[in-house]
Amino acid sequence: MTTRLSGRTALVTGAGSGIGRATALALAAEGAQVVVAGRTAAPLDETVTLIEERGGKALSVTADVSRAADWQALVAAAVDRFGSLDVAVNNAGVFRGGKPLADLPETDWHTQLDTNLTGVFLALQAEIRQMRTQPTGGAIVNIASTIGLHTRRPGIAAYAASKAAVTALTRAAALDHIADGVRINVVSPGASATTMSLRPGETEAERVQRVKHELPLGRISATEEIATAVLYLASDDAASVVGTDLVVDSGGSL
Numbered sequence: 001m002t003t004r005l006s007g008r009t010a011l012v013t014g015a016g017s018g019i020g021r022a023t024a025l026a027l028a029a030e031g032a033q034v035v036v037a038g039r040t041a042a043p044l045d046e047t048v049t050l051i052e053e054r055g056g057k058a059l060s061v062t063a064d065v066s067r068a069a070d071w072q073a074l075v076a077a078a079v080d081r082f083g084s085l086d087v088a089v090n091n092a093g094v095f096r097g098g099k100p101l102a103d104l105p106e107t108d109w110h111t112q113l114d115t116n117l118t119g120v121f122l123a124l125q126a127e128i129r130q131m132r133t134q135p136t137g138g139a140i141v142n143i144a145s146t147i148g149l150h151t152r153r154p155g156i157a158a159y160a161a162s163k164a165a166v167t168a169l170t171r172a173a174a175l176d177h178i179a180d181g182v183r184i185n186v187v188s189p190g191a192s193a194t195t196m197s198l199r200p201g202e203t204e205a206e207r208v209q210r211v212k213h214e215l216p217l218g219r220i221s222a223t224e225e226i227a228t229a230v231l232y233l234a235s236d237d238a239a240s241v242v243g244t245d246l247v248v249d250s251g252g253s254l
């Protein structure tokens with residue numbers, strides 16, 4: 001374990017799997033005490049176990065990121081257990097795709113906007129309100145996507161709209177609150193080693209073959225590579241980086 005985040009408390013949503021779990025592990029490996037959050041307890045507890053097995057400290061809290069009351073309780077739990085909230089990674093998101101805009105069920109639209117966008121809005125409010133009371137402020141990293149602001153594909157209009165809005169919201173919040181000592185940035189992953197990058201009925205082996213021809217790098221990003229980008233923005237190495245959108249996508253949006 002190294003010490004770039006020693007003594008700091010980090011919060012990661014959607015931390016039961018994928019990019020969220022990889023990020024929680026990376027933050028803990030740098031010395032942070034990590035609060036992992038999501039809707040389902042069992043995978044969060046698995047993430048906590050992985051952190052503790054490596055000598056770290058972690059706490060799991062179930063929460064619905066689209067509810068303001070859950071956010072208040074989540075931030076309070078982090079502060080009550082570890083004394084502060086120094087880093088927050090707003091990673092939780094949902095995907096409902098496959099239909100053109102005119103045929104998209106209204107429920108799918110609301111589900112994606114409620115979690116992907118309103119969830120980040122509520123997260124920022126709760127996190128900033130705590131961080132600006134701390135002498136050292138804090139750092140927030142939101143997870144958007146290359147889909148939306150950087151690329152578009154058929155059948156995912158609502159997801160694209162929600163993620164493009166996350167980038168816009170991040171940059172506006174960064175400008176509003178850097179004077180409060182809260183530094184806010186966004187990471188936009190492309191296809192990564194999660195189930196979300198699999199096409200319907202596609203196996204992981206088939207995905208490997210497909211992206212050899214689709215992506216300039218010839219492969220998708222590992223979740224650990226996304227986590228490394230988040231870790232950079234959350235650390236003092238990025239002390240003067242404010243409101244940036246860091247794309248990690250194997251060259252897919254070029």
